[in-house]
Amino acid sequence: MAILNVGGLVKRFGGLTAVSSLSFSVDEGKILGIVGPNGSGKTTAFNLISGFIKPDSGRVVLNGEDITNLKPHVIVRKGMARTFQIVRVFRHLSVYENIKAAKIVNVNRGEDRDKKIAEVVHLIGLNGKETEKPINLPMGDLKRLEIGRALATSPRVLLLDEPFSGMSHQEVIGIIPLLLDLTTCGMAVVIVEHVLRELKRLAENVIVLNFGEKIAEGRFEDVMNQKVVREAYIGGSNSA
Amino acid sequence: MDILVNGVLLGLGYCLIAVGMALILGVAKVFDLTYAIYYTIAPYSALVLIRTLGPITPVWLIFIVSVGASVVFALMTHSFLILPIQKQHVVVLVSTIAVCLVVQELLVFKAGSEPIHLPATLRGSANILGVWVTNQKLLVGGVTVCILVMLWVFLTKTRLGLAIRVTAEQPEAMKMAGGNTRMIYLFTAILASIVASIGGLLLSPIYPPHPYEWLDLLIIALAVMVLGGLGNIWGCLPAALILGISEVAVAIYVPFGGIIKRTVGLIIILLILVLRPTGLFGVKGWEEES
Amino acid sequence: MSARIGILQAPLNFFRKKTIYPIVLLLFMLELLFPIFISNYWTLRIIMFANLFVIYATSFDLLAGYTGLISFGHSLFFGGAGYLAGLLSLSFGLPLTVCIITGCLFALIVGLLLGYICLRLKGPYLAVVTLICPLVVITILYASPTILGGENGIAGFAQLAGGSLIKQFYIVLALTMVSLLIILVLARGNLGLILKTIREDELGAEAAGINTTKYKLIAFIVSGFFSGVSGTFYAHIMGSIGPTMLSLQYGMSPIFMIYLGGASSIIGPAIGAYVITFLDLYLLAFPYMRIIIYAAIIIIFLRFLPGGLMAVPSEIGRLKRWLS
Numbered sequence: 063m064a065i066l067n068v069g070g071l072v073k074r075f076g077g078l079t080a081v082s083s084l085s086f087s088v089d090e091g092k093i094l095g096i097v098g099p100n101g102s103g104k105t106t107a108f109n110l111i112s113g114f115i116k117p118d119s120g121r122v123v124l125n126g127e128d129i130t131n132l133k134p135h136v137i138v139r140k141g142m143a144r145t146f147q148i149v150r151v152f153r154h155l156s157v158y159e160n161i162k163a164a165k166i167v168n169v170n171r172g173e174d175r176d177k178k179i180a181e182v183v184h185l186i187g188l189n190g191k192e193t194e195k196p197i198n199l200p201m202g203d204l205k206r207l208e209i210g211r212a213l214a215t216s217p218r219v220l221l222l223d224e225p226f227s228g229m230s231h232q233e234v235i236g237i238i239p240l241l242l243d244l245t246t247c248g249m250a251v252v253i254v255e256h257v258l259r260e261l262k263r264l265a266e267n268v269i270v271l272n273f274g275e276k277i278a279e280g281r282f283e284d285v286m287n288q289k290v291v292r293e294a295y296i297g298g299s300n301s302a
Numbered sequence: 303m304d305i306l307v308n309g310v311l312l313g314l315g316y317c318l319i320a321v322g323m324a325l326i327l328g329v330a331k332v333f334d335l336t337y338a339i340y341y342t343i344a345p346y347s348a349l350v351l352i353r354t355l356g357p358i359t360p361v362w363l364i365f366i367v368s369v370g371a372s373v374v375f376a377l378m379t380h381s382f383l384i385l386p387i388q389k390q391h392v393v394v395l396v397s398t399i400a401v402c403l404v405v406q407e408l409l410v411f412k413a414g415s416e417p418i419h420l421p422a423t424l425r426g427s428a429n430i431l432g433v434w435v436t437n438q439k440l441l442v443g444g445v446t447v448c449i450l451v452m453l454w455v456f457l458t459k460t461r462l463g464l465a466i467r468v469t470a471e472q473p474e475a476m477k478m479a480g481g482n483t484r485m486i487y488l489f490t491a492i493l494a495s496i497v498a499s500i501g502g503l504l505l506s507p508i509y510p511p512h513p514y515e516w517l518d519l520l521i522i523a524l525a526v527m528v529l530g531g532l533g534n535i536w537g538c539l540p541a542a543l544i545l546g547i548s549e550v551a552v553a554i555y556v557p558f559g560g561i562i563k564r565t566v567g568l569i570i571i572l573l574i575l576v577l578r579p580t581g582l583f584g585v586k587g588w589e590e591e592s
Numbered sequence: 593m594s595a596r597i598g599i600l601q602a603p604l605n606f607f608r609k610k611t612i613y614p615i616v617l618l619l620f621m622l623e624l625l626f627p628i629f630i631s632n633y634w635t636l637r638i639i640m641f642a643n644l645f646v647i648y649a650t651s652f653d654l655l656a657g658y659t660g661l662i663s664f665g666h667s668l669f670f671g672g673a674g675y676l677a678g679l680l681s682l683s684f685g686l687p688l689t690v691c692i693i694t695g696c697l698f699a700l701i702v703g704l705l706l707g708y709i710c711l712r713l714k715g716p717y718l719a720v721v722t723l724i725c726p727l728v729v730i731t732i733l734y735a736s737p738t739i740l741g742g743e744n745g746i747a748g749f750a751q752l753a754g755g756s757l758i759k760q761f762y763i764v765l766a767l768t769m770v771s772l773l774i775i776l777v778l779a780r781g782n783l784g785l786i787l788k789t790i791r792e793d794e795l796g797a798e799a800a801g802i803n804t805t806k807y808k809l810i811a812f813i814v815s816g817f818f819s820g821v822s823g824t825f826y827a828h829i830m831g832s833i834g835p836t837m838l839s840l841q842y843g844m845s846p847i848f849m850i851y852l853g854g855a856s857s858i859i860g861p862a863i864g865a866y867v868i869t870f871l872d873l874y875l876l877a878f879p880y881m882r883i884i885i886y887a888a889i890i891i892i893f894l895r896f897l898p899g900g901l902m903a904v905p906s907e908i909g910r911l912k913r914w915l916s
Contacts, residue, residue, distance in 0.1 A: 114795070138801035150796035152789050163789045164800035166782045208796075215801045333716045383891065391715045392662050393894050396847060399664075400887035403844075407883040517840065521727070524720060565731045568724045575721050576709055 065090045065250050066142070066219045071110050071120035073103075073274075080106040082274040084120070088219065088250045093241070095265030095282070096254045099295055103274035104254040105147055108223050112144045113137040125218060139168065143212035144221035147254075149204045149228075151196045151211065157183065158192040160207055164214035179214065186210035186240065202233030209240070219250045226257040234260050258286070270294065305550050307433040313546025314443040315508075318501040319519055320526035320538045321450070322494035328533040329470045329490045332388055335398035336379050337498065337523065338516035339405050343375055344368040344499035345506040346409060349418050369499040376495035380488055388487075402516045409513035417510030420503075442504050449497055450539065457535075466490060470533075518564065525567035528574045545570065612859065616776070620769045627758050640761050640829070642869035643768040644822045645849065649861040650775045651818030652846035657856035658784055659811040660791030661710070665722035666819055666846050668706070671837030672729060673699040673820030674827030679740070681749035681828070688750050692824045699820020700813055707812030711805060726838040733835045745834025752828040760829055767825065771818055772862065778814065779858045787811055788856070819846075848890050854900025863901055 064087040071084040081103045088094045096104050109115040111122050113134040122130045129137050152160050161179050169175060183192060186206040196204055205225055212220055225241075226234045234257065241264055244251055255261045261268070262282050270278040270285055272294040278285045285291055323337045347368040355363075379401060387393050427436045457463035469476045469486045476483055502511065509515075525545055530537025545567060553563045623639070630636055648670060656662040677695035680686045686694075706725065710718050733740050740746070753759035778784060789797040790804050790811075797804050827833045836842070845868065846861075853864025868886070875882040897903060 112799070114798070133803075134795075134798040135801050135803045138799065143801075144799055146796070146799070150793045150799065152792035152796060154792060155785075155788060159785060159788075163785050163797075163802070166786065167801045167803075211796075211800050333720075383895075387895065392719065395664075395716060395719050396662075396851070397891050397894055399840075399844065400890050403883045404887040407881075517727075521724065528720075562731065562735055565728055568728050568731070571724055572709075572721060572728075575713065575717055579712075579717065 064088065065125055066111075066252070067121075067123040068107075068111060069121045069123070071107065071122070072118045073106055073110055073115065074118055080274050081110060081117075084271075084274070084276055086269050086276065086279065088252055090218070090248045090250050091245045092267070093245060093251045093253065093265045095261050095268035096252060096271060097256070097258065097261070097268055098271035098277075101273075102271040102294075104271055105223055106274075107271070108144060108221050108254060112142065112221060135167075138215050138217070141216070141218035142221065143215045143217035143219075145205075145208045145212055145223055145225060147223045147227065149201070149208050151204055151207050153196045156193045156195055157188055157199075157207055157210075160196070161210050161214045164211045168215040170216060182210050182214050185213065185243075187236070200233075201228045202230065202236065205229060205233075206237065206240070213244075217249065219252070220244065222251065222253045222255075224254055224256065226255060226260060238263060304433050305547065305554060307435060309547030309550040310543060311435060311439045311443050311546070312550055313543035314446040315439070315501075315505060316522050316526055316546050317539050317542035318442065318446040318449065318497070318505075320523040320530075320542055321453070321535060322497040322501075323523045324527050324530075324533065324535045324538050325490055325494045325497075327527065328535060329466055330384075330388065330487045331533075332384055332394050333391065333398070334380070334384055334491075335395065335516075335520060336376075336384075336401045336405075337494065338519040339402055340372045340376060340495045340498035341502035341505070341519055342405070342409070342511055342513070342515060343372045344502040345418065345420055345511040346413065347371040348420060348503060348506075349413075352420075365500070365503060368503055369496055372495045372499035372502075373492050376491045377488060380491040385484065385487060406513045406516060413513070415513055417512040418506075419510055420506045436508070438504070438507050442501075442508070445500065445504060449500070453497075453535070462489070521564070521567050521571070525570045528571050612776070612780075613773075616769075616772065616859075620765065623765055624762075627761055633757060636757060636761055638869060638873050640757075640764045641826070642866045643764050644826050644829075645845070645865040645869050646768055646862045647771045647822040648819050649846050649849035649853075649865040650772060650858050651815045651822075653850050653855060653858055653861040654775060654779060654784075654787065655811045655815035656847070657850055657858075657861070658779060658787040658791060659808060661718060661808065661811060662715075662847070663706075663710075663722035664719045664840075664847070665724070665726045665843050666815075667838045667840070667842035668722075668726040668729065669699045669702060669816040669819035670823035670826070670842055671726065671833070671835075671839075672702060672823070674823035674833050674837055675733075675740075675746075677824040678746050678749045678827045678833045682746055688752065688828060691750070692821075692828065695824035695827075696817060696820045699823070700817040702820075703813040703816025704809060706816070707809040710812070711808060723840075723843070726843060727840075730835045730838050733838075741834070743835065745832060745836075747832030749831060750828065751831045752825065755831075764825060764829075767821070771821060772858075775814075775818065776858050783807075783810070791856075848886055850900070851890060851893055851898075852900055854902030857900075857902050860900050860902040867901070 066088040068087065069085045071081055072079070073081040084103075084107055086094070096107065098104055106115065110117045110120075113129070113132050113136070116131060120130070121128060124137070124140055124142055127140065129140055129142070132140070152163065155163070158179065161182050165175055165179050165182075183189060186209055188203060188206055188210065191199070191203065196207065199207070205228075209220075209222070209225070222241075225237065229237070238260060241251065241253075251264075253261060253265060265282060267280065268282050268285050269276050270291050277294060278288050278291050319341070322340070323334070326332065326334045326337060345368070348364045351364055351367050379398075383397055383401065384394055387397070427434050428440060457467055465476070465481060466486055466489070469481065469483055473483050476486070522545070526538050526542045529544065530539075530541030549563045549566050552566050556562055623643075626639060627636060630639075648666075652663075652666050655666075673695035676698045677691040680691040680694055681688065706722070710721060713721055734742055736742065737744075753763060786797075786802055786807055789800065789802060790807055794804055823837070827837070849864035849868050850861040851864070852867060853862065854860025871885070872882065875885060893900065897907065899907070
C-alpha cells in the first residue's frame with residue numbers, strides 16, 4: 063500500500079530545470095533510496111515534497127491526501143517529516159528541548175507527552191545527554207537528534223536528506239539499526255544518500271536521478287549495474 | 303521644469319550620500335551605520351581648523367584635514383568594532399547605532415546642537431534651463447558625477463578595483479587565492495569615508511550640518527540603496543534621482559510637503575523591503591542564507 | 593568558542609528552576625513596603641518608573657530575545673499607545689480606564705499589523721523597517737500641530753489616581769507584578785520554547801511542525817500589547833506626552849536593557865530595566881555623558897559579555913577555571 067505518491071513533479075529555476083517530471087511511490091514499512099550525482103535534484107525533490115518549495119506542476123499525495131501546495135508545518139502534521147542535508151537542530155536548546163518543541167505541536171490524543179519524549183530520546187540513543195546542547199555534541203549525535211526531532215512528530219513517512227554525510231564510519235554503522243527499526247512500525251523512509259555501501263543495507267529499492275530526471279528504478283543491485291546509471295555517475299564527476 | 307532641475311541636483315547629492323554606504327555594504331556585507339558620521343565629522347573638523355588657524359585657511363588644507371579626520375575615524379571603527387563582529391549583523395547594527403549616538407552627544411556637548419555654518423566653496427548662482435540654482439548645488443552635482451566616473455574606472459580598470467569586486471562576490475575565493483580580505487575591507491572603508499567626507503564638506507553650505515543629522519542621512523542612504531538594490535553601487539544613481547525628484551515634487555504639491563517630504567524616503571524603504579526586497583535593480587542577495 | 597559568540601545566550605540554569613517565581617514574589621512583597629520606609633518622593637517615583645520599564649523591557653525580550661526578532665522601533669507601541677490614550681483623554685474626556693484599555697488594544701492591533709509586515713524580514717531588514725516605522729509616525733505628528741500636538745506633544749490630560757504618588761506606586765506595582773508573572777509563565781512554558789526554536793532555526797522549526805507565521809505574529813502581538821500597557825500608564829502618570837516617546841531614544845532603550853541584563857531570560861531584562869532607569873537618574877547631572885555611557889556599555893557588553901549581567905556568575909566561574 064503506497065503511503066506516499068509523487069507524480070510528475072517539475073521545478074524550474076530560471077532557465078534551469080532542477081526537477082523534471084519526477085514520479086515515484088513508497089509503500090508503508092519500506093525504505094526507498096534516492097541516489098544520483100551531485101546536482102541531480104535530490105534535495106530539490108525533497109524540498110518540493112516536504113513543502114519548502116512550490117512545484118511548477120505535479121502532485122504529492124500522502125496517505126491518499128493531496129498535500130502538494132501545503133506549508134511545511136502542515137505537511138508535518140499530516141504525517142511526513144524530514145531532515146536536512148546540513149543539520150538544522152536548535153543549537154542553543156538542549157537535546158530534550160529540541161525533541162520537546164517538536165512534540166508540543168504534534169501531540170496525539172491520550173498521549174503521555176513526557177513519556178513519548180523519553181521514548182524518542184531512547185530510540186535515537188541519546189540517553190543521558192538530554193541536557194546537552196548541540197554545540198557540545200559530535201556530528202553523529204546531531205544527526206540522531208535531528209532524526210529524533212522528526213520522529214517526535216509521529217510521522218508515517220520520514221525523509222532523510224544525506225543522513226550519513228559528515229559522519230565517521232563508526233557513527234554510520236551505529237545509526238543503521240535505528241533506521242531499520244523504524245520500518246517495523248510501518249513507517250516509510252526515503253533516504254537521499256551518497257554513501258552507497260551503507261545505503262545498500264537499508265534500501266531494497268532505489269531510484270536514480272540525473273539532471274532532475276529519474277533514469278532508473280528498481281532493486282539496488284539491478285539498478286547499480288545499469289549502464290545508464292554508471293554513465294551518469296562517471297559523466298557526473300567529469301563535469302563537476 | 304523647476305522640479306526636474308532641482309530634483310536632479312538633489313538626487314545627485316543623495317547619490318553622493320548613498321554610494322559610499324553601498325560600497326561598504328556590497329563589499330564587507332555589513333550595515334555600517336557609523337557611515338553617516340563620516341559626513342558630520344568632516345565639516346566639524348573643518349570648523350575646528352578654521353577656528354584655530356583663522357579665516358584665511360586655504361581650502362585645500364581644509365579638505366585634506368577634514369577628509370583625513372573622517373578616514374581616521376572610519377579606520378578605527380572598522381578595525382576595532384566592526385570587523386571583529388562582521389558576521390553578527392544585528393550586533394553590528396546595535397553597536398554602530400551606539401557609536402552614532404556617542405558622537406552625536408559629544409558634538410552636542412562640545413559644539414551645541416545648532417547647525418554650524420561653513421562658507422560655500424563656490425559662491426553665486428547660475429541659470430540652468432530657466433531655473434536659478436546656486437553654484438554650490440551645481441558643484442555637488444558635478445563632483446558626484448566625477449566621483450562616480452572615477453569609481454567606475456577604479457573598480458573596473460585597476461587591479462585593486464578588481465580585488466575589491468572579487469572580495470564582494472566571493473570572499474572565500476579571495477582568501478584562498480591568498481588575498482588579504484581584511485585589508486580590502488579597510489580600504490573600502492577608507493574609500494567610502496573619503497567620498498562621504500567630500501560630500502559632507504560640499505553639502506554643508508546647502509544643508510548646515512548638525513549633530514542629529516546622522517539619522518536623516520542614514521534614511522536617505524538606505525532609501526537609495528534599498529530602491530536601487532542593496533549592494534548594487536550603480537543602482538544608486540537612478541534610485542537617488544528618483545528619490546530626489548519625488549521629494550521635490552512632494553514638497554511642492556503635497557500639503558505640509560515641507561515636513562512630509564522626509565517621509566518619502568521612509569515610505570520607499572518600507573514598501574520596497576516588504577514588497578520587492580531586491581529593489582529595482584536587485585543584485586545578488588545581500589541576504590543571509592536560509 | 594562558539595558559546596561566546598551567540599548574543600542570545602540561554603538563561604543560566606540557576607534561574608531556570610521554579611525557584612524564580614518565589615524570588616520574584618518575594619521581591620514584590622519587599623516593594624510593597626517601600627512607600628512605608630522610603631519617604632523620598634523622587635526615589636519612589638524612580639522605582640515606579642523602573643517597574644514600568646520592566647514591563648517594557650521584558651515584553652521586548654519575548655520578541656527580540658526569545659523569538660530573535662529584534663525590533664528597533666518598539667517605541668511605536670510604547671509611545672503610540674500612550675499618545676492614543678492621552679488624546680482620548682484630552683480631546684474626548686473619556687475616563688482614564690477606557691483610555692488605557694483602548695491604548696493597549698491599539699498596541700495589540702499595531703503589533704499584529706507590524707508583525708504581518710515583518711513576516712518575511714530577517715535581521716538587518718527587520719531592523720531597518722522597524723526602525724523607521726515610529727519615525728514615520730513622528731513625521732505625521734510634526735505635521736499636525738493642531739490635532740495631534742505637533743512638536744510639543746499634548747499635555748494636561750487625566751493623571752493616574754489623580755496624581756497621588758502612593759496610589760500610583762501601588763497600582764504600577766500590581767500591574768508590573770501581574771504582567772511580569774504572565775510574561776514569565778509564557779516565556780518559560782511551551783510558548784517560550786517554540787519562540788526560541790524560531791530564533792534558532794526557522795526552517796528547522798517549520799520542519800518540526802511549528803507554524804512559524806502564527807507564532808511570530810503571536811510574539812509581536814503579546815510584546816506589543818505589554819509595551820503598550822507600559823506606555824499608556826507612563827503617559828497617564830506624566831500627564832503629558834510628546835514625540836520623544838516614539839523616538840529612537842525609547843526605541844533603543846529596551847535593546848540596551850535586554851542586552852545589559854541578558855537577553856532571552858526575562859529576568860535579565862528586568863534587571864536591565866532597573867539598572868538603566870537608575871543609571872538614568874544619576875546621569876541626569878551629566879546630560880551628554882548619558883548617551884555616551886549607555887552606548888559605551890552596550891558596545892562593551894555586546895563585544896565581551898554577550899550574556900549580559902545574568903551571565904556574570906557563569907563567566908566568573910569560567911574565569912576561575914581558566915586561572916587555575
